[in-house]
Amino acid sequence: MLATIGVGSLQEIFERQIPEAVRLGRELDLPAGLGEQDVYEHLRALAARNTSAEDELSFLGAGMYDHYVPALIDMLMERSEFLTPYTPYQPEISQGGLQVMFEYQTAISELTALPVSNASVYEGPSAVAAAGYLASLHNGGRRFVVSAGLHPHSIQTLRTNAHGYGAEVIEVPLRDGVTDPDAWAAAIDADTSAAIFAQPNFYGAVEDAAALSAAAKAGVGAGPVVIAQVDPITLGILVPPGECGVDVAVGEGQALGNRLDFGGPSFGLFAAREEYLRRMPGRIAGETIDVDGRRGFVLTLQTREQHIRREKATSNICTAQALNALAGVVYLSWLGRRGIVELGELLLARTHYARELLTGLEGVEQLHEQPVIREFALRLDGDVAAIRRRCAQQGVNPGVDVHALSGREQDRGVLLVAITERRTRKDIDRLVGVLGAALAAERDAAASSKVSVPA
Amino acid sequence: MSPIEQTPMQRDHATTIFQKGAAGRRAFVCPDVDVPAVDVAALLPERFRRSQPPRLPEVSEPEIVRHYVGISKRNFDLDSGFYPLGSCTMKHNPRLHERVAALPGHARLHPLQDPERAQGALELMWNLQGALSEISGLPHVSLQPSAGSHGELAGVLLTRAYHEDRGGRLGIGQPHKVLTPDTAHGTNPATVTMAGFEVVKVATNPDGGVDVEDLRAKADGDVACLMLTNPNTLGLFDPNIAEIAEIVHGVGATLYYDGANLNAVMGISRPGDMGFDIVHFNLHKSFTQPHGGGGPGSGPIAVSERIAPFLPVPVVVARDDGTFDLDHERPKSIGRLRGFHGNYGCFVRSYAYICSLGGDGLKDASEAAVLNANYLLARLKEHGVAEYLPLAYGDLCMHEFVLSGGPMKRELQIKTLDLAKRLLDFGFHPPTVYFPLLVEEALMVEPTETETKETLDAFAAAIAAILREAAADPTLAQDAPYSTPVRRLDEVAAAKNPMIREVLA
Numbered sequence A: 001m002l003a004t005i006g007v008g009s010l011q012e013i014f015e016r017q018i019p020e021a022v023r024l025g026r027e028l029d030l031p032a033g034l035g036e037q038d039v040y041e042h043l044r045a046l047a048a049r050n051t052s053a054e055d056e057l058s059f060l061g062a063g064m065y066d067h068y069v070p071a072l073i074d075m076l077m078e079r080s081e082f083l084t085p086y087t088p089y090q091p092e093i094s095q096g097g098l099q100v101m102f103e104y105q106t107a108i109s110e111l112t113a114l115p116v117s118n119a120s121v122y123e124g125p126s127a128v129a130a131a132g133y134l135a136s137l138h139n140g141g142r143r144f145v146v147s148a149g150l151h152p153h154s155i156q157t158l159r160t161n162a163h164g165y166g167a168e169v170i171e172v173p174l175r176d177g178v179t180d181p182d183a184w185a186a187a188i189d190a191d192t193s194a195a196i197f198a199q200p201n202f203y204g205a206v207e208d209a210a211a212l213s214a215a216a217k218a219g220v221g222a223g224p225v226v227i228a229q230v231d232p233i234t235l236g237i238l239v240p241p242g243e244c245g246v247d248v249a250v251g252e253g254q255a256l257g258n259r260l261d262f263g264g265p266s267f268g269l270f271a272a273r274e275e276y277l278r279r280m281p282g283r284i285a286g287e288t289i290d291v292d293g294r295r296g297f298v299l300t301l302q303t304r305e306q307h308i309r310r311e312k313a314t315s316n317i318c319t320a321q322a323l324n325a326l327a328g329v330v331y332l333s334w335l336g337r338r339g340i341v342e343l344g345e346l347l348l349a350r351t352h353y354a355r356e357l358l359t360g361l362e363g364v365e366q367l368h369e370q371p372v373i374r375e376f377a378l379r380l381d382g383d384v385a386a387i388r389r390r391c392a393q394q395g396v397n398p399g400v401d402v403h404a405l406s407g408r409e410q411d412r413g414v415l416l417v418a419i420t421e422r423r424t425r426k427d428i429d430r431l432v433g434v435l436g437a438a439l440a441a442e443r444d445a446a447a448s449s450k451v452s453v454p455a
Numbered sequence B: 001m002s003p004i005e006q007t008p009m010q011r012d013h014a015t016t017i018f019q020k021g022a023a024g025r026r027a028f029v030c031p032d033v034d035v036p037a038v039d040v041a042a043l044l045p046e047r048f049r050r051s052q053p054p055r056l057p058e059v060s061e062p063e064i065v066r067h068y069v070g071i072s073k074r075n076f077d078l079d080s081g082f083y084p085l086g087s088c089t090m091k092h093n094p095r096l097h098e099r100v101a102a103l104p105g106h107a108r109l110h111p112l113q114d115p116e117r118a119q120g121a122l123e124l125m126w127n128l129q130g131a132l133s134e135i136s137g138l139p140h141v142s143l144q145p146s147a148g149s150h151g152e153l154a155g156v157l158l159t160r161a162y163h164e165d166r167g168g169r170l171g172i173g174q175p176h177k178v179l180t181p182d183t184a185h186g187t188n189p190a191t192v193t194m195a196g197f198e199v200v201k202v203a204t205n206p207d208g209g210v211d212v213e214d215l216r217a218k219a220d221g222d223v224a225c226l227m228l229t230n231p232n233t234l235g236l237f238d239p240n241i242a243e244i245a246e247i248v249h250g251v252g253a254t255l256y257y258d259g260a261n262l263n264a265v266m267g268i269s270r271p272g273d274m275g276f277d278i279v280h281f282n283l284h285k286s287f288t289q290p291h292g293g294g295g296p297g298s299g300p301i302a303v304s305e306r307i308a309p310f311l312p313v314p315v316v317v318a319r320d321d322g323t324f325d326l327d328h329e330r331p332k333s334i335g336r337l338r339g340f341h342g343n344y345g346c347f348v349r350s351y352a353y354i355c356s357l358g359g360d361g362l363k364d365a366s367e368a369a370v371l372n373a374n375y376l377l378a379r380l381k382e383h384g385v386a387e388y389l390p391l392a393y394g395d396l397c398m399h400e401f402v403l404s405g406g407p408m409k410r411e412l413q414i415k416t417l418d419l420a421k422r423l424l425d426f427g428f429h430p431p432t433v434y435f436p437l438l439v440e441e442a443l444m445v446e447p448t449e450t451e452t453k454e455t456l457d458a459f460a461a462a463i464a465a466i467l468r469e470a471a472a473d474p475t476l477a478q479d480a481p482y483s484t485p486v487r488r489l490d491e492v493a494a495a496k497n498p499m500i501r502e503v504l505a
Helices: A010-015 A036-048 A071-078 A095-112 A124-139 A152-165 A181-187 A209-216 A274-279 A306-312 A322-359 A384-393 A402-406 A425-452 B061-072 B095-101 B119-136 B148-167 B187-194 B212-218 B241-250 B259-264 B344-380 B406-412 B416-425 B453-472 B491-496
Strands: A143-147 A168-172 A194-199 A225-230 A248-252 A268-272 A285-289 A295-299 A364-366 A375-380 A414-418 B140-142 B177-181 B198-202 B223-228 B254-258 B278-280 B301-303 B315-318 B324-327 B401-404 B442-445
Touching: A010 B344, A036 B095, A036 B119, A036 B344, A071 A322, A071 B061, A095 A268, A095 A285, A095 A295, A095 A322, A095 B061, A124 A152, A124 A194, A124 A225, A124 A248, A124 A268, A124 A274, A143 A152, A143 A181, A152 A168, A152 A194, A152 B148, A152 B187, A168 A181, A181 A209, A194 A209, A209 A225, A268 A274, A285 B491, A306 B187, A322 A364, A322 A375, A322 A414, A322 A425, A322 B061, A384 A402, A384 A414, A384 A425, A402 A414, B095 B344, B119 B140, B119 B301, B119 B315, B119 B324, B119 B344, B148 B187, B148 B223, B148 B254, B148 B259, B148 B278, B148 B301, B177 B187, B187 B198, B187 B223, B198 B212, B212 B241, B223 B241, B241 B254, B254 B259, B259 B344, B344 B401, B344 B442, B344 B453, B406 B416, B406 B453, B416 B442, B416 B453
Parallel strands: A143 A168, A143 A194, A194 A225, A225 A248, B177 B198, B177 B223, B223 B254, B254 B278
Antiparallel strands: A248 A268, A285 A295, A364 A375, A375 A414, B140 B301, B278 B301, B315 B324, B401 B442
16 A cells, blocks of 8 residues: 555655654553453443432433333434434435434424424534524524523523623523513513523423413514423423414423433424524425436525535534434334323323322422423422432432522522333332431431530 | 446335324333323313324334334445545444443433432543543543534634633724634634634635735734644645644634544644644544434534633533542633533443554554555546546645546536546445535545555546546436436425425325
């Protein structure tokens, strides 16, 4: 090979191109390579030091949920034909991936009742930020009004991005667990680019989405772009965003057939009304025909995208989450038209059961009385971190310590409990027993520490 | 190879999952409602309830499997053949990585698990950060960005935070421009706009590197950053990099490294040593995260000391007692770029790759990538090819090279697009076409280190055969492909009248 190239050595190729001053004159200081079995053992040992949802009874949620992923999804995601291609730049040999995108877009449009969907963005909170950017392109506004019920990560991600292009983020507080309607209406003015809320909100409460949308549009002029972060698993039973005045629906797609994976990769869904189609970020697959008239699919409306429009693009996104979106559409096909409703009703029933029993415990109050579907917030009388540690010793993870996640003072003492179809009545009963005992033990510990303090 | 009759796959009309199945068919068996029955209407007022279920497919599990296995066969993939897509680094994806990423301790770990009970994951992230730091020659790493362009956005926002920290809000007389070469990936200028900066292009010199005089003329107090890929998108290492860094730093700007082409220099040359302040990595290029047909990717960033205070939160830290934690208390941080901690599943795969190869192996990989590219380039310089597809710039190359199809278009009447489409009939994925923009009829070829000499020879032979065939009859390439599941598609019609979902009954 060297003779064909016309060099005397491999080193010559580098020496002729890279100035000596910037060549690394030593070996990389990294451990020596390992054989496959040794790498497996190392990665297995690391995995063993994590307590996963396989190892404890977990009620963690707050954006990602331990739903069951059917085995056929693992099989399809590991197929070489889906796992190993690049983005479909050559449509003639990428019809499989392009058709999956087209089917995914159809499924997301159906779920959200919004006519246009892209083929996925990264994940939930960055999808919220992407929707904010779309709004600022659409109306030139530099002001975002967000509900405090939006996931804290979504608010933080929106702020990070908005700071770049000089937009401000104004937070509207909650009242009785949902977005305060008076504060919401008062915060939205003629300069507001987007009004953003979550459905259900971060604390599990179902918002009056139609009322929030209508209030946002009530002023003079076109009004802001109304953006909702939705939880797709609830959309079998919850009125879809397209039917309550929402312009752009985004959301975390993990619940649809994707693993927890310590937070990623998953996918972000992004759907909108028709008028936003040409400002959408990311890939969009479209139907067309080939020269012989056969039905086929291509990446379309690419003049929005960075590789064509460069600095005038509607987004910089290139690689998105195609494989995770595949899992999403396969999961939705697996659930099916009736299954998504049944699953929603099961979650509703079990969540109600858990909420009733847990609020019956001494030292537990519900944070709000609003309807909930799959997650709810409780206020504990005691130190949440200490109570959670006691539960963990019994093999139960009772939920998310909200203050640790949000950093908000008013979230001290708040526990967010999530239910999936994997958490049975028996599991919920066990949670009730373990949490009750942990609360009691904390009360006893607090009482005895008071007693032992010298007068 | 000549035009053929319809293949069996071409005879199959594409049918979506929404067109299959029948009313009442299903795969999912919902668990019994094991808790006391509830009145849905009481728990969820009617105005909040969906009136009609979403029209999802009604299909059985065997139907789902057969449908998706069937359409998967209409994809070309890296496991099936050569995929020399320039700037995309389509190297082999070891199956071990899928196995370890699927271990429940990784795959079913909730991102909000308490750090003390996710020590394995945090140690893995810490180790990966350390490896990326050593490879890049920069001391601090954040794994959070979700892909390359997300890493770019992080980098430009870090630049903004750095300048604001030094001089308040940016405005006239303050840094508000970002320089990008005219060879840059499209993500660079798009990112600059999203981060609220203005794009200024820097010209390319006759050797394919940055035009240093043009850079010098444009580098002033208005400039916040220069974004550079090195080796650049022409596959050339810029020999003036030290001088470029000096000019950029001289006006107080940062130097950003687009890591798309890192596969050329691992263990050979480090961006930090070249003077870069911020680097992004593409774990889905250099570090074998499978591309998945368009993601997931992962775009960690490494930065110098002066940029470190602004890194996104949370940051993985090692405590004195040997444990690991997530640090959220970073007052100068730009904030969060996404939910949770990044694409951990990709970290597992890329970390497994680095463990497999070690420092020596990574260097070997880059050396083999550059050797393969130069060998394929040499084969394509042979008689019968180079007259039509000359190398656009330079003599040798790094891990990829760019040919110009200009002479081919003029003399053989076939465009680069036609060559690419005809390659499909020969069983190859074509190289990247029409990029970078400054090369006429560009063809950008990146073979990677995991291809054999036999594959490279076969690819060179296919190019030569297509050119010979075109000399006799250009319509063969002009009408190609013939053997693919569908033939050339009408992209203009697709954009003019967008049909982006199935019409449902």
